Amino acid sequence: MNHSAGSHRYxxxxxxxxxLAVSRDGxxxxxxxxxxxxxxxxVKHHARKVRKxxxxxxxxGFAGATADALNLSERLEAxxxxxxxxxxxxxxxxxxxxxxxxxxxxxxxxxxxxxxxRMFLISGNGDVIEPDAGIVAIGSGGxxxxxxxxxxxxxxxxxxxxxxxxxxxxxAELCIYTNQVIAVEEFA
Numbered sequence: 001m002n003h004s005a006g007s008h009r010y011x012x013x014x015x016x017x018x019x020l021a022v023s024r025d026g027x028x029x030x031x032x033x034x035x036x037x038x039x040x041x042x043v044k045h046h047a048r049k050v051r052k053x054x055x056x057x058x059x060x061g062f063a064g065a066t067a068d069a070l071n072l073s074e075r076l077e078a079x080x081x082x083x084x085x086x087x088x089x090x091x092x093x094x095x096x097x098x099x100x101x102x103x104x105x106x107x108x109x110x111x112x113x114x115x116x117x118r119m120f121l122i123s124g125n126g127d128v129i130e131p132d133a134g135i136v137a138i139g140s141g142g143x144x145x146x147x148x149x150x151x152x153x154x155x156x157x158x159x160x161x162x163x164x165x166x167x168x169x170x171x172a173e174l175c176i177y178t179n180q181v182i183a184v185e186e187f188a
């Protein structure tokens with residue numbers, strides 16, 4: 001399993017979505033595609049996989065099983081309540097629980113959580129990774145989205161929202177598990 005801050009892969013046979021987070025010039029945007037697949041069939045085109053939690057101060061995005069992702073979102077929000085909105089502490093505690101709890105260990109999801117200054121990839125392997133360059137992607141189209149976002153940051157003056165929108169469209173052209181129905185949440 002790849003443990004880099006880039007595209008986080010799933011176990012063999014498990015396919016998901018694409019979630020991309022970018023921080024640029026004091027702005028943060030997180031985007032997710034809307035496609036839900038069951039096996040080799042698209043069952044939904046307009047799912048919302050990114051959302052704000054904890055008094056709209058944290059944006060989360062998930063790739064993986066929907067029920068597992070919602071469970072993890074609720075658990076992260078509970079940790080944020082417990083630690084007064086401290087994303088770093090909440091993320092570390094969630095990852096610790098996720099890795100050590102027998103029930104949580106079976107959850108098949110990966111998440112990105114961001115606030116206005118921090119960005120984390122959180123996984124059931126105990127990973128809490130803060131990317132160096134302010135760009136992180138997860139899911140089946142994550143590598144393509146992250147590569148596109150990295151190029152856009154290096155070679156354009158686009159803002160964070162524009163970068164995630166363009167990069168997600170590129171990922172959707174390459175990944176069959178990603179569509180072009182893009183939802184974006186941001187901190188400006």
